[in-house]
Amino acid sequence: MEHHFADCTLDDSRLTLTRGGSAVAVEPKVFDLIHLLVRNAGDLVTRDRMVDEVWGGRIVSESAISACIAAARKAVGDTGKAQAVIRTVARRGLMLLAEVSGEAVTPVAVAARAIPAAAQRIRYCHSEDGRAIAYAVSGEGPPVLRFGPPLTNDLEMEWAHGLHRSSISSMELHARYLRFDNVGSGQSERVLRDIDFETEARDAAEVANAVGFERFAAVSFSGGCLPALNFAALYPERLTRLAIVGGYVEGRSRRSADASPDALKSMIAEGWARPASAFASAFMTSYFPEGPAEEAREILREMQAACPPEAMLRDRDAINDATVAHLLDQVRCPVLILHARDDAVHPLSQAQKLAAGIPRAELVVLETANHIPLYGSPCWESYNYTLAEFLTG
Template identity: 35%
Template structure:
């Protein structure tokens, strides 16, 4: 059995703890403690129980138990003050405290809650025209559907993440679903400096060629809307249907949004000095913008994930690259049937940008969701409506 929580996967069969797919160095006894706590996460585990189950009833000092717990916390990047994963209940014992734990039978398997089946993804690599390595993943079967890359993604983490898995389950149900990590983050090449829209389109084209799709539907979330519209305008005969969620027509520097402009400039300065530190304050700025209504656990997961899937240098470069993008001249060139979905109180992509996106594409359907979440969570009351809109549009 595999347990996924935060950025970690705990493989009880292979006796391995992995972070972002990379094995973590951990002593065998410490790993046993962690496995036992995770498997019994629904209750408090006493010190005596740990001694009986992990040390087989041998005489063990309280100091040895405390040392084992501390080592387990260090392996998870936790500590006795934060107790993000392992909580000490004084006088009672210990409990695995992280609320979002996903049980799977393999690292690239996720459960489809509606059909009760298990869907696997296959990760492969291709190369863009400038040689940049691009990671892409394929899941499901049926008519082809590609998700354009957006800032901050990781093919492995996102697949099991409670932030994204409900969406990916939906998109891989009834479709051959392909997504990829943008250059500079996730499993794609980090050693790049050119993040221009033209390079991004070349990356997209490389994935399309590798997947061997002649014609396909296309979905763009957030920054992915820029790439999606640009591709659909350039290759109108290859895009069957187009879905844009939380999208925009202009980068943050070009919008009539003084508050948003000040926010982004401040974020750029903070990224330079704070992005890769343990303090999550800067990353929490983005979390509050993207998923303001998420639970504390999900917000903490999202904040920590950002540091692990992109370097501060690439985060700064990519944010600057998005500042001056403008696809308004391309909108009339899009001929595919288009569905535009936008949150009314979206702070990351203003509602006015969603309206402009839909108005510029002939015949596009526009739907407003009454939420503040830029990334729609399974717990969001509007998710069921969004799910129905997407599936009905693709199946029509």
């Protein structure tokens, strides 16, 4: 069924939303909220009903609900100030103001009128030492560059997988989002290169140059904070703001004089080449103890495909011995640090150390044990909204 309202069309059989004839990327819960409002156009939809139908009756924070509402408004071209399409009824709920008309779509009509998901376009540039770097850019809005965990991303696999598509789609709603694979992994040139985080920062600069990003925001995930902070120190005039998710100041070997052997490295050595091995599963459970399990398995499959075991082991040694303590006071842009309260891989104390060392940095503590929030976790919506709001100002 197609539902037409304002300049939007919501197709609940194909789970698509278009505005002005163009496809709009929305997260599943945002789509479900819009669908709920469309089906009850002109009627009050209470917050209790939203929680029941969109979140399945689970306990959900007010910030998560507010983030979902804000994303729904943005998706239909509305704002919290204008409220021309979605009106807030104070202390009660929401109401869709636009008139809605419905139209059943036959299979033939679907084939003729459906707007397919855009195909990802991967391009290449070259590092200073001549290595090919794969990158892709999508979405509209202020420019944002991603520093992913070193050697664990694959542009093609993350575009195809549900978890990453949810994360990418969330960012595409707000920004022109630039992602790239590190040299030695993913779709970039597969070569064993000496691991140096300043070199990786310079690689990122080459990618930004190729796309035409002069000044831009950046987001780093996990070990991606190491090249990201090097970039902030090397190119202070180019970075407008930096978000650090699951970051740290010191690798585990530097955190104490009597650091125990790296169990995660042993898991990589024993299980990286065997996708279904117990060692590989234990590795992912360390990072994502709360699951969902299928999402964690999806990440594991991507990481195993992104680089061979020998490269991953070299990377593990490099990040264990890394420190960015000397760079913190050189960061000049606004910085937001998001970190899981119960992260067992990189403890919250490391995020606190980042926040204390970077001038005027802010810290947001996420209520999860997962190293990085996964789609389906209670803090997912508020995390995504907070991240996008900061990066795009």
